[in-house]
Amino acid sequence: MMETKLNNDEYYMKIALSEAKKAFDEGEIPIGAVVVYKDKILARAHNQTELLNDCTAHAEMLCITGAMNEAGTKYLRNCTLYVTLEPCVMCAGALNWAQIGRLVYAASDVKCGYSQTGDLLHKSTIVEHGLMASEAESLLKEFFRKLRAK
Amino acid sequence: MMETKLNNDEYYMKIALSEAKKAFDEGEIPIGAVVVYKDKILARAHNQTELLNDCTAHAEMLCITGAMNEAGTKYLRNCTLYVTLEPCVMCAGALNWAQIGRLVYAASDVKCGYSQTGDLLHKSTIVEHGLMASEAESLLKEFFRKLRAK
Numbered sequence: 001m002m003e004t005k006l007n008n009d010e011y012y013m014k015i016a017l018s019e020a021k022k023a024f025d026e027g028e029i030p031i032g033a034v035v036v037y038k039d040k041i042l043a044r045a046h047n048q049t050e051l052l053n054d055c056t057a058h059a060e061m062l063c064i065t066g067a068m069n070e071a072g073t074k075y076l077r078n079c080t081l082y083v084t085l086e087p088c089v090m091c092a093g094a095l096n097w098a099q100i101g102r103l104v105y106a107a108s109d110v111k112c113g114y115s116q117t118g119d120l121l122h123k124s125t126i127v128e129h130g131l132m133a134s135e136a137e138s139l140l141k142e143f144f145r146k147l148r149a150k
Numbered sequence: 151m152m153e154t155k156l157n158n159d160e161y162y163m164k165i166a167l168s169e170a171k172k173a174f175d176e177g178e179i180p181i182g183a184v185v186v187y188k189d190k191i192l193a194r195a196h197n198q199t200e201l202l203n204d205c206t207a208h209a210e211m212l213c214i215t216g217a218m219n220e221a222g223t224k225y226l227r228n229c230t231l232y233v234t235l236e237p238c239v240m241c242a243g244a245l246n247w248a249q250i251g252r253l254v255y256a257a258s259d260v261k262c263g264y265s266q267t268g269d270l271l272h273k274s275t276i277v278e279h280g281l282m283a284s285e286a287e288s289l290l291k292e293f294f295r296k297l298r299a300k
Contacts (some may be wrong), residue, residue, distance in 0.1 A: 053223065089270055
């Protein structure tokens with residue numbers, strides 16, 4: 001049977017998780033993201049707020065800018081963004097401007113997630129969540145547990 | 151009588167407007183911003199979404215990143231951001247993360263301004279608006295009038 005990566009959400013979420021693990025190893029809050037267009041990865045990134053000393057350097061923001069740079073367009077209408085944690089208000093606002101076609105996030109963020117504020121995304125954006133949420137949450141919990149123990 | 155720039159909002163808003171004019175001349179939506187800390191300009195920028203092919207390259211975002219880079223900190227607690235148009239949801243989200251001390255915007259944005267969604271800013275942020283709003287609005291109207299005439 002032929003294996004296909006096409007529309008394989010788990011495949012891409014695993015890549016987002018591997019980005020989150022990179023962040024973990026670098027002492028950054030472990031969140032990772034990937035932007036995919038027709039089975040091609042346009043950008044992958046992890047949170048770099050500490051390294052860059054920049055509160056806007058979230059995985060999603062770096063991924064959106066990277067994907068636009070790669071695609072040569074300021075819209076990501078037919079793209080999917082996979083991210084390990086529900087985007088914040090800033091990132092949701094950016095995804096709205098990008099008119100992202102589809103957003104798939106793993107864990108929900110009951111404190112800072114955009115959905116606490118309302119539906120900030122573009123009306124055409126399809127949203128799915130919960131895929132590999134426990135893996136994403138475990139990584140975050142482990143990070144903050146270690147941080148508190150310091 | 152000694153002139154002082156200290157706390158001179160009009161002085162800094164004029165600089166934000168001069169940034170907006172640069173954007174106008176470059177065919178970008180004319181919005182400009184400045185971040186000031188203790189009478190020192192940490193960053194000034196104008197909208198560059200077209201040039202950079204990046205929907206996140208708003209004047210405020212470029213200014214926030216620039217100011218953090220200049221200040222070497224990922225918070226802008228004692229800074230003022232001057233911007234010629236009310237920030238959008240994305241930029242308000244970024245200003246929230248930055249914990250900006252004070253936000254002064256000229257024109258209101260009844261369509262895309264963050265205040266349409268709610269109070270997205272940090273609880274400690276002081277907000278003022280309306281300063282030089284007519285100049286900022288005129289520039290935007292002229293830009294869109296020319297754009298439609300093309």
